[in-house]
Amino acid sequence: MVVSQIVSTNTMTDQQAITFTTSIFDSIKKSKTISDLENIPDKLDIPKKNRMNIDGYPKIEFDIKPIEIETLINNGILDSELKFTTDITSKLSDPLAKILYATAWKNGDLKKVKHIIKGILDSENNDNDQDDALVFYQFGKYLTKKSGQPIIDQHVIRAYAIYCSTDNENVEKFRKLETLDKTHKTIINKYIQWLTSDNLTKELRSEKDYSYYIDKLLFATGKTIKFRKSRKEL
Numbered sequence: 001m002v003v004s005q006i007v008s009t010n011t012m013t014d015q016q017a018i019t020f021t022t023s024i025f026d027s028i029k030k031s032k033t034i035s036d037l038e039n040i041p042d043k044l045d046i047p048k049k050n051r052m053n054i055d056g057y058p059k060i061e062f063d064i065k066p067i068e069i070e071t072l073i074n075n076g077i078l079d080s081e082l083k084f085t086t087d088i089t090s091k092l093s094d095p096l097a098k099i100l101y102a103t104a105w106k107n108g109d110l111k112k113v114k115h116i117i118k119g120i121l122d123s124e125n126n127d128n129d130q131d132d133a134l135v136f137y138q139f140g141k142y143l144t145k146k147s148g149q150p151i152i153d154q155h156v157i158r159a160y161a162i163y164c165s166t167d168n169e170n171v172e173k174f175r176k177l178e179t180l181d182k183t184h185k186t187i188i189n190k191y192i193q194w195l196t197s198d199n200l201t202k203e204l205r206s207e208k209d210y211s212y213y214i215d216k217l218l219f220a221t222g223k224t225i226k227f228r229k230s231r232k233e234l
Helices: 003-008 014-030 034-043 066-074 095-106 110-121 134-143 154-164 168-175 182-195 210-225
Strands: none
Touching: 014 034, 014 154, 014 168, 014 210, 034 210, 066 110, 095 110, 110 134, 134 182, 154 168, 154 182, 154 210
């Protein structure tokens, strides 16, 4: 069965998921430019519904360096535990900062910010001692825009884990993956190492922010191969 036929089916078998994922990674390994990466979803017929919505998640062009976080700490915006200080709302004057803080407050996301901040501060540290909020922690590392630091989520790691799997039992397990926790640290670290390895062309690794485009592609791949019950099982 060709790749386009596999993707068009409502449910994939584990073997079809492996075949499809392998074809994606084979295409990535041959890519030399960002354009090569961006052509893969159409070339391999990844459903548009599974691709990252750039309206909701536009590419982040800015970076955040550890020294900027240290400035926030020194100015009393962040405390020693990397959480916002209790009087921060009296110190905010920029309208955009106010809106974004209020949005995080309303969504109950203020406690998550410290994990992003820790990731920024740990961007030069390859020894990952973080055991929780791994997605936010790694996002912080990505925000420093250090080469090879990716954005990760369940879909990206699902795709990479299945690409690496030789055991059918593991394939089924990763196809059902819903959240990332400390048990996935090994596969996350392997993915990060893979992104800077000779598995990718030298030309691609020289492209600015190339890992973002691979993450976006693997996000769509992981969504496509995610285990879904057939209608007969529902």
